[in-house]
Amino acid sequence: MAGHLTVRDVHVVYKLPGRRQLAAVDGVSFDLAPGEVLGLVGESGCGKSTLARTICGLEPLAAGTVEFDGQPVVALGLRKRPGHLLRIQMVFQNPYSSLNPRRRVGDQIEDALAIAPPSERSSVDRLLDDVELDRGAANLFPHQFSGGQRQRIAIARAMGARPDVLVGDEPIASLDASLQAKVATLMRDVALKNGASLLFISHDLSVVRVVADRVAVMQAGRIVETGPVAAVWNAPTDPYTRRLLAAIPTADGLGRLPAA
């Protein structure tokens, strides 16, 4: 199966006012195998979103390489995206701004269908079915949907391009707590069903635990721990991971305050 993503020693640097620089991503390496679900966890400002954008070619690399099936991912700039990179797609955090408010949902999914290889091309109806939305949704505009529904549409659109890699940049962060796990699971299921690997980025380790096979914990631009979900969840080796885990309040009705 094609679609191997290789990230090697990636550095991304932002310029700050006054000649200062911020190393948003500071030497990150990992692999994403076809059909794999990798969870990337970290708190705000750790560089996880930057990393996601870099993988999609939205941020220029300062150093290191990102390769997709052996071909380098180059920064998008003002060019049209090269064909082989179209097989990396992304679902964004804010469902209110990730859909074009002026175009019907169906049309936006069609855009994605157009770039899928003809042999693998799906249909709008099938994609809507996949994300458990009414087929009638295709004729509506984004503002007629709730946040969770829009995120489903965004997933459908991304999947319409038949990607080999789906990147979810905090796709559940702006949803109600009661929806988060559900949408995350759906995203995982849809991705795997259509033969894509998933890079699922979140600040919430408990949700990542539900969807990911492997998890990478990021702190201050670096990956501090990586491993199978169960291992990391049950026996974290890195102190930061331990702290992160301990801080999660559990809905057990016992009134246990998380460790600060």
Place this chain on the structure above:
Amino acid sequence: MAKPPGGASDSRLELEADAAATAVYDEVQDDRAGGSGGSAGPGGSGASGVSFSALRNRLRLPPTFRRPMAIIGMSIIVLWFLVAIFVPWIAPYDPLAQQFDRLQAPNAVNWFGTDSLGRDVLSRTLYGARISLPLALILVVASAIIGSVLGAVAGYFGRAVDEIIMRFSDLVFAFPTIILAMIVTAALGPSLTNAVIALLLVSWPSYARVMRSMVLGARSREYVVAGRLLGFSPFTSLRRDILPNVAAPVLVLATLDFGNAILLLSGLSFLGLGATPPTPEWGAMVADGVQQFSDWWLAAFPGLAIFTVVVAFNLVGDALRDSLDPRTAGAVQGVKI
């Protein structure tokens, strides 16, 4: 607003559909989340309900125009355009014929009096609509097109292109419009065509600025990025994702700018740099009134004509602006100083 709690809907969407239906409940919180979340009308509770209300909305006057001030503004505009079209049948006399006693105060024959050459002020004022309205329209449309294209290009492509276009527009912007237009008309010679050209040269930057800032804002919107990820070329992206979403503000700006265009054109004519006599142009007519100061009717009526047209366009533009998302509305103040 609230959907009756018992109302069943497609069960698998339930939690979300309900959340949407009640989105307005926690207004304070939802607005924070950004976007127009709270404005979702009937929610996603089924296609049939949506299309029904859509139909109902289509048959009704858009809410923007239901405000009394907007209605007044719209009526005045329609009235003036009707005047401009049908003036040969409406106007009592030939606007150019010097057939009456000079400088008559308003009376039964000449409702608005006569001017210093014995022409009927009412007829001239009505015919003025034929001069000002089309010219202002041309001016606004042309400068909106030029400015928007330049602004969109500057905003989307950024860097050197942006730098060059925007520095140039800053330069033009720095000059008070009327002074710059004055120099240009003085150079080209006074005529309405030249006045329009001069104003065109000075009025595109406001569109360029608004367009640029909105394209700049839209460019980083996630749906634009998503489009690029789907392989849209920059121009496709600009055409399909960005322009439809920034067109409304530009249209509003153009409406607001229409009033400005009329003010500037008449201002140039007032200074003798616009309309050539005996064209019954409002600004030039006011200028005539300056010479015969005590004969108030010479200036009063054409001035009133300018004022009503401008205020009408501003009323409508204002109402339109209020219907925009507050964030973009901020960019479209539409007032040049």
Place this chain on the structure above:
Amino acid sequence: MAEYSADTQPREVPPVAPDARGLRLRGLTLELGAKGAAKQILRGIDLDIPAGSITGLAGESGSGKTMTGLAICGLQPAGSRLGGTISYTGPRGSAPNLLALKPRAMNALRGREVAMIFQDPTASLHPMMTIEGQLTDGMRHHLKVSRTEARSRALALLERVKVPEPATALKKYPHQFSGGQLQRISIAIALSSEPSVLIADEPTTALDVTVQAGILRLLRELCDSLDLAVLLVTHDLGVMSALADTVTVMRYGEVVEHGTRYQVIREPRSEYTRALIDALPHPPAEEGSTPAPGALPPTPTRTDLR
């Protein structure tokens, strides 16, 4: 695990005597919009917020929980109409019904007796005012203390909420702090006029988990030591479980369920509450009644309630 936990046993809802200190909401309703086409935002909320205890208010967005908090402070949106009663009994006096107070009296009470903290500390602090200005503003208004007195109180407050280097912090502006520090400062501001009721509207939602833990501990500690009546509004059942003593679940502006936290989270009586809990990524392991995804129970009808 932590100093304040210990409470592993189910606890009944503490009985609230009619003259006990705290807030008592009875039949609170709120309508928005024109008389003819009014929207019912709150449909008769009964809620007790006793002193020395943290009362949790849970629900999805749109359930009316935030509006309940705002209504208690008299900060409901313009053009809304309130009904029912909110009675208040505090150490310095009591009011039979806050809703019947004259605006000026309500203004004097707001901040002084009932204080509020908000979800996003970066948005709820004025970006152009120093911490000192915002911290002393309320107390100088309510307590009529001098500038120097206000300053020393402000220093003490910042120390109380564990903001490092209080003296320099006073001179700084909000953008120079992290989100967690800002929320501590917000809490200090809320406490500056020594209120007896604290409304905390999603106080940790905008924060990272590791930071959240500290804030939760601070709130618990303040509630216990200052005998505060705290209303904790949150959609996060984890936070609810960690902090609240009693939990009230809302939906469509109505109370769906009310009980101790153990009772509500471990043995929910309403199907809605159960659905909410089941939607969590990590439902309590010992409860085996996890419904299959996508087969959530139907919406509760009126008869389910209370």
Place this chain on the structure above:
Amino acid sequence: MRIFNSGAGSTRAGLRITGLVAIGLASVLVVAGCTDNSQSTSSTSAADKTLVIDKSFDLKTSDPARAFELTGSIVDKAIYETVLDFDGSDVTKVQPGIATFEENADNTVLTLTMTGTHTFSDGSPVTADDIVFSLQRVQGIAGNPSFLLDGVTVAKTSDTTVTLTSATSNPALPFILPNPSLGILNSKVLMANGGTTGADDQAEAFLNKTSAGSGPYQLESYDVTTKVAFALNPNYAGDKPAYGRVVLENVEGPTQKINVQAGSTQIALDLNADQVQGMDSSVKITKNASPYLIYSWYNQDPAVSGGVTDNADFVKAVRQGIDYSKLLSIAGEGSTQPGGMVPSMFLGAIESDPANVFDLDKAKASLAASGYSGQPVTFSYPNDITVNGLQMQTPAEAIQSQLKDVGITLTLAPSPISTFLDAFRAGTLQSGIMYWGPDYPDPADYLVFNPGESLGKRAGWAAGSDPTVTAAADAAAAASGDDARKTAYEAWQNAANASGPFIPVIQPGQYAVSTSEITQLDLNPVWTVDIADIK
């Protein structure tokens, strides 16, 4: 969302804001109330008798050798004396000024003899050197008035006499010398301040700050855009003027009317007939024929004429198609139709000419004869100029409308005087109207309207293209003695009217409106008004 749900609270906040607004408005009103209006301000200075004159400024400089604008002449007349002078509004008789004069028989040598009584404002006497310096300076500076002394050699013959020698017969010279541009300056003071008699002269800035003359007044303050104030010259040799302080204020015509009615101004100089009409009886209106002449021209140059305006029948049709009496009614009472190019108050003026009489039928016939087929004719005029308060646009629009009745299509082409002059002087304008103001009160000034002369060329009237007119003009220039000159000039104008491209259209009325306290006010074609003579 409204912020304050509590009514009382918002009222309080509101009150604060209302209070601020109220204070703002109140202070505007208080300021308005405190200010004394125009009437009382003028009365405060009545004791030192300030005379305020309103004039629409065309002022550029107060240096006489450079000034050749109306306002400049008023200013220079007040602060400088000339070697010769006119009395009041009579410009047909030259009076002695600083000197008396004598001319030789063929009008080539003019001898000035100083009266010896005049002194400059610094107390020093006016000398023959000053006269020579001043006149040579006008010549040497190459400014607007330099042409006045073209071909004249100025020489000092003794301490009290100066001779002006002309290359050819120059009967107009005595009429030229009273021009305020030929005012006599204090040469010593001037030379100390950069003054020379050549193009390198640097004294203009000095003269715009102060004055170095022997006139009745000296400059108190000078600003080309707002006003010029005069104070008495303590060393003035003549009679002390009635007013100790005079302010010449730059005010547009319409405002002048209100100013003089309100009494804040004693004299308004730029009102037209319409504005003068209906003024209340408290003001006095001084009427005079204006020396200005509005004429229309039709270019004879085939390259410019478009095949239309160089057609004699076409010009004839225009001459007959203009409704002169209607134009006069538009120009207002006091305006007249000049017979020829020489204005009515000058020697040689003709009252009327049969060529320039309105007759619609004849005009149509002439037009038919011309073969004109309705092509539009561009009709240019300056649109920022008023002649005695009359805007050029007014007669232009009237003529357009009248000629339309004949069948001629005129397209009006207004432009600011600056751009207008450029094209006009280049001779590229097809037709239009313009005015001519006299440089000096003598018909010789009008010989420029001849084939090949400066104005003739502007109408494409090349030298030699009309021998009849050229011959008549040569005869007029050569004539000597008042009677002979009068006859020759009349003949020249009749000839020009018969075949020339210039049509004299209007000589507007000139009005000065003054308040009742003014008892004496003479209008003069050369310097408009002599401030020192106002009583």
Place this chain on the structure above:
Amino acid sequence: MTLVTFTLANLVPADPAQAALGERAASDPAIVAAFREAQGLDKPVVTQYLVYIGHLFQGNLGTSTQSHNPVSQDLSVAFPATAELALFVIVFSIIIGVGLGTWAALRQNRFSDQLFRVLSLVGISIPTFWLALAAFYVFFYQLRLAPGTGRLSASLQAPPRVTGLYTVDALVAGQYTTFFNALSHLILPGLVLILYTVGLLVRFSRSAVLDVLNQEYVLAARAKGLSPSRVVFRYVLRGASLPILTIVGLAFGSLLSGTVLTEQVFGWGGIGQYAYKSATTLDLPAVMGVGLVVGVVYILTNFIIDVVYGVIDPRVRVQ
């Protein structure tokens, strides 16, 4: 800036010599040539520009062909005239405009809000030249309440120059009659411009205040139980100050660059009128001078706005 003005000025297809010289003089080639040489018009355009820039750095803006004064001297008279009017207008406009705008925002959609909004629309919709004329007709011609054109009644002398602002200079010199006279001349043109500027400021400050009212920190401030006026003045207006400042700066800048039409009607003798006169008489050095003043004003106002931004908003301050 200078380049643009220069290019524009040289686009004028007429000869400045013809505009500057009298009838007779213009027919004399020698005089025309002398004029062109004195003005440097005989040199190539590029040289002219370089010469101009060279002179500029020595503070020499050339000599006006119309007033025969150094342009810098003309500007030093015209600019204070405009500045005095602009200051007068902006001070009252801020008080009234920001006040009404805030008031309207606080009472959003109530009657007073609608009223102020419509009034502000009227304010920006009236042609200023017409309003000026009407004001002049009513207050001067009919009622005789206001003084006539210009900055000072003719009988009065300008006070000794300190700032060039007649009101200030008169106060400095203790000439109270002159002060009140100058002030009374300010009122009518001032009111005309104030109406427009107020209209502008009401609109902008209303939307700026509305923006701030939706901020959570305002809700938080109200939750402190502060008095409404304290919330408005300490929190809301401070929050809205940046956008209001921007528009005030722009408005002031453009007032300072001359309000051609108003100045023309009131014969104010400021930059606007000077610009008009220079442009129509092809007075190139003067046009260039005006362009320079306008550019400097633009740059300065922007600079001052930036500086004040930093003072008001700690986030903008350079660390």
